[in-house]
Amino acid sequence: MRHGTATGGDTVTLQFDGSPVTARKGETIAAALVANGLLAQGRARTGEPRGVFCGMGVCHDCLVTVDGRAGVRACMTKAADGMRIGPQAGRPDVRTGGTDLAPLPAAPLAEEAVDLLVVGAGPGGLAAALAARRAGLTVLVTDERPAPGGQYYKQPATEGLTADGQALQGAKLIAEARGAGIALRDDTLVWGAFREEAGLVVGVYRQGVAGYIRPRTLIVATGAYEQPGVFPGWTLPGVMTTGAAQTLLRSYGVTPGQRVLVAGNGPLNLQVAVELLRAGAEVVAVAEAAPAPWTRAATGAAMMAAEPALAAAGLRQLAVLAAKCVPVLWGHRLARVDGTDRATDAVLTGPAGAERRFAIHAVCVGEGFSPVNEIARLLGCEHRVRGDGATARLEAVRDDAGGTSQPDVFVVGEAGGFGGAHIAMAQGRLAGAEAARRLGHSVPEDAEARRLLARHRRFQAILWRVFAADDPGLSRADDDTPVCRCEGVALGVLRRTIAAEGVADLPTLKRLTRAGMGRCQGRYCMPRLATLVGRPAVEADFPTPQVPLRPVPVAALAVEKPEWGGHKRALLPPFPPLADTAPLGIAEAPVVVVGAGIAGLSTALFLARAGVEVVVLDRGHPNGRASGGNAGSLHGQLLSFDHGAKAEGDGGAAARTLPLQRESIDLWMALERETGRDLEIKLTGGLMVAEDERALAWLGDKTRVERAQGIECHVIGAAELRALEPALDERFVGAAYCPQEGKINPLVATQAVLDAAKAAGARVFPLTDVTAIERDAAGFxxxxxxxxxxxxRVVNAAGGFASRVGRMLGVEVPVFGAPLQMVVTEAVEPLVTCLVAHADRHLTLKQAANGNLIIGGAWTAGLDPVHHHPRPLRASIEGNLWVAQHVVPALRKLTVLRTWAAMNINIDGAPILGEHPAVPGFFNAVTSNGYTLGPIVGRITADLIRHGEAGRDLAPFSIARFKTAPEATRP
Structure with a gap:
């Protein structure tokens, strides 16, 4: 509902789902729709209606289409006259509708240099920018919101709204920043951060255009987002965070409904309840989880003494609520929200468990905060785990000035840990000054800021003792309650998966259930998932943030790049010691396999099925490295760089491997039947497309080589290509078609092999680092x-790290780690059927069963310079996306959800299989194109161990083919 009337020249007219809607100028789409009673604005992937939830662009529940453009966040997009708006479908159909989300860049993405970049135009960011600018730095401040001010200093965005004292303070600070010559850039999404040899690079996206900022120093002031608990009905339209309701009210004069319940924990709820009352809403109750403050009288008195003005403001809010007869129910929690297409009733539980039901139009929930810390984590700033249970979170390790473990990155305010606006401003002042000092400017010490920081920290500590409340965790949720909002994964599914698979880590739970793999990248569900698999202890227990940090249009990042100079053979990362020193509980085994990827687990499976006792050791978790990061292609034909001038050697090694690929695909299908699991195997056929007659002739030569190896592959013309894949660009004159190619879901397939191996008797030990291997007459x-x-016997199935295992035994295993990247888009209705590749360019493209487009093609990734794990390079992201949209133009209508990288393998195009001639009992089971070949590599290795032969000629795959491999000294 609107607070006041929108009339005359201050209004615009939209259409929502075909019906006219009146909006005030300056309102966001979300505010306009809520004001007109349209709380259900988008659709979940599972089809249920969704509406505004976070109000700050984090949750992506309010997605709509605008003039044919899908994926628009209604809460972050200004309404404009004549807009045609519709609900975002769970999986849009881009074959028959939709508009490109951004123009293709006409040139390389622009780069802008600045002394200091501040990300976040809230109190902390603005204070930091002013301090740095006054010290002489050039300063740019970006913010994702439509206007500066942040969550605390929300500014009125429409005519006729009266700013209160808090907003006026913010307006003064914003004016000071502009007057000081600080560039304030709103509506600017920071989608990535990279640490390169030349310094920091920050990826930004604004008004359809992507680019980069190169700051000498970075201050992260991104604040926090509310983290309400999980309860039945928390995804219904009409349920939103307290902060979202306050944004609607303060910036746009809109209340979420007439009858509103405010529930949760903390003083913000009281403030918003009062503001809703003043705007004309009926607040049916305020439910506060903490006990009444008069039960903690000494703490309350200490709060009043620490900061009298702020404490008095809280008392005034309670007085207003009492005067309006609004019940403040201390010791009560929101138990559930009922409704079908929107919230209609809310149920509270009190200290004795008694329920109270309220008929409502909206529920505002504020139960805690999580820092927006992804930028700092991407850049390698050290973080520590804070909180317990469902509130477990990462907070930056920093000093009073926000200085982190990286000297060019500061984290101020709630981006590093919750503390309120006053702490953020004091810390921002200190950070801005210290950033200037580190860049060579002389800046006096700000003693006042340090005093304010200490004072407000004391006040916040006392305040949260007053509002201390137990965390309910997942106790309110039932089996049908979705824990992951984006993917619709319910608590019961998570619990059954954990019990059935013995899941003990977050990445494995993500892979098996897709929880945390949606648009919000797990920001809401990760703390809940952590409670199910055990409390995380260190940063590595949390999933690594991925770029883009928010979905970005494919087209905005698509820039043509040079594509091939051979695999980048990266130095392998160092391994820090593992903390788990609990004894293995086993002293010997006939066979030990090093590596729990698909090759190692397949070896264990076939050995265990034959009655051989086998132990698998892995430094991480099974499927946690290259196999788990695989794109899931089942390759039957040669890749474009495995034939001709680009091939390793003469390409013969790769060609001789083709029969193994065909046999391994058959074995994958047999394993699917034997395990009774849906591995999402589809032999869709594979296409390698050609843009001209020269490329078509090259494909003809390639297919002759493939047919000589028993692979069904032939060249088709343009008409047959169109019939197979109408979504491909019309520029292609033909393709090589291999009906034996397809795809698989590695997220579930490796787990199925793991389960089968363990069921057959294999023992798998995760978090077990092989540090040395000694050899004697009795074995190893x-x-x-x-x-x-x-x-x-020892099997080396360590993938990209196989050379390290070899060196433990004094032999050289010529395997190189080659980090490669993958990209995934949002899910859409079926767009492509086949596995698609390009004859001249690096591309593999396929559509997963859930609708996501997975884009790969061996684009080089790098190693994170701090944590040393594989990470995509911005040039590879741009180039990979350019090729993908060049082949399938409809991709320009989609956003990129995330990218990731894994340590692939570079050998010579063929696997290394068999017993090492210089080290009897030491077997290599290492291959590039590893996911396709995993099962056959395992079966061959098992046959060699059991029988000494595999019924085939393995000479082309022996390590003896590398003439320079040194001999080991025999014992």
């Missing part, structure tokens, strides 16, 4: 941080 002593295990 495999040393780990959890003890020594003796083995008769």
């Amino acid at each position: 002593a495999v040393h780990t941080q959890r003890g020594v295990i003796r083995a008769g």
